[in-house]
């Protein structure tokens with residue numbers, strides 16, 4: 583079994599907890615106002631500024647560099663989405679939540695360790711390219727957003743999605759081969775933590791969901 587499959591298998595229960603989040607369920611059921619949806623977009627904004635910043639710093643790294651794809655950078659798409667949802671003064675209307683601050687601190691803390699960076703990169707981007715595409719279709723139906731702002735975060739200019747994900751998984755396999763068992767376990771542990779921190783960000787958004795429901 584290649585490392586991509588090992589990682590997926592070892593973290594799938596964490597995925598189930600993330601997917602089971604009540605904010606996401608309310609969002610997918612069309613129970614939230616655009617501003618309540620915007621709360622998640624805002625938290626994504628802070629997390630991806632950190633993640634994409636780490637990518638830029640690590641582009642030349644022999645290990646982490648294999649996971650740096652400038653076409654995945656999300657900041658500009660998130661700014662378009664925030665402008666659509668909140669208007670031009672979006673920046674003054676958003677703030678990172680406590681769990682987002684914790685996630686951002688962790689991304690920055692591990693970004694000098696290629697395996698740690700990959701753990702956070704994988705948890706976000708492979709998710710955005712997988713379940714995220716289903717989320718985008720639902721959000722388009724619910725809010726009527728088109729391309730150009732609203733759900734641009736989920737639009738990736740990378741050609742064939744399955745082909746991109748296959749290549750990504752191949753690179754995970756190569757990473758796994760370059761590590762010893764302790765190194766692989768460390769990446770798995772960080773990925774589980776990444777899931778947990780992302781799930782806490784969603785859990786905190788549950789407050790918004792309750793208010794708006």
Ligand code: HEM
Nearest residue numbers: 590597600601606704705706708709712713714716777780
């Ligand atoms: C409504 C919520 C969600 C749904 C319906 C969903 C659904 C899915 C599905 C169907 C796949 C498998 C796709 C494939 O085999 O190519 C997948 C993969 C993935 N999802 Fe989610 N997901 C959700 C939320 C999340 C969240 C919140 C995260 C992380 C914060 C996440 C991270 C991932 C990752 C990393 C993968 C790739 C697993 C792998 O193949 O190694 N997902 N998701």
